[in-house]
Amino acid sequence: MGGPLMSWFAAVLTRTGDRWSAEETDITDCESLIDLGEVLRDREGEVRLLVIEQDDEYAAIIRLDDDADDPRAFLSEGHAADAYPMAAIVAEDLLEIGDGDEDEVLLDPDAPPAHDSAPFGDPEIVEDLGTSAADLLAMCAHAGTLPVDLLVAVCEKAGCGEAFEDLRG
Template sequence: MSYLATVITRTDGRWSAAELDLDDVEDIDAIAEEVRGIDHEADLRVLLLEEEDEYLAIVRVDGEDAEPRVFLSEGRAADVYPLAAMLVEAIDDAGRDDDDPVAAVPDLDIEVLDDPGLGAELGAELDDVEDVAGPRAEPEATDDEESTGGHPTAPIGDAALLADLGTSRPALLELCRRESTLPSDVAAAVCENAGCFDAFDELRTG
């Protein structure tokens, strides 16, 4: 498999991690079913999908009837990778909040956020993951920010899906913009923030 799919689950306050085979899935509902199948008793399930160091997809599946929440670090990955295209289709079907068009604001900076307290909050969060994030890439002012396939180069989807697990919307977007940051670095950072890094790391290195 050219991809690595890791499902993080929480059951009775305990975290576990398992690999998932997505070769035969055809849509987001099938992905959600596979994620739920890892642990039907879990109260929280998060899929972290990486492919060839090109993108990180996060799919959160909380309950049996809850709609999956989806985030993709690079929209243009959908032009190359079928799994990414499947997830972008799910994002398009769900629609984006009117005030949260992530793909339309690739140059988001802490200084322009409406809430002045968010800057300090985000700075503290990023300090905690500085060892894996590296320096932030400066945005390039070009006229062709969108990829040739029509999808944006910026992150798309529900960037707030991990807000209650220690990684706020602006923090996740900032992590995805950092220079030389691999998808695995972002995955490790969000797991560290959520408190499930040990389970994640044991699976990856075990």
């Protein structure tokens, strides 16, 4: 999906015990949320996250738990799916996978192709790592918060802020 204009940052964050590791990863060949989940499936760890940020426009968090067949995902900005193919992959697959959870913020399947600006997916994706759904959604709504700031805040609360910052540095 990548091309000369695709300039995203993608990293895999894994935790074993209380030790986090972070590594940049290539998602160029991923064409679905399932493909993004496969990036995590091969990694060791009790917690496995894939974080994506592109052009200060959106952040995506993909999580694959050991007991899950499908990855969970959260996209910070729905409009990004209109302009960024990787955001569109996450958005469209969230619509297809949807677990029927009434609290989940999903796009209306009958809506026109343009995506709502609201974040959607699973806002509880990192709740057990210290960032509540309400806090995650509030950061997305805050006018001065960049997508990378959201990822840094999530990582700091989870205990992997230093590993994430070293990778981005």
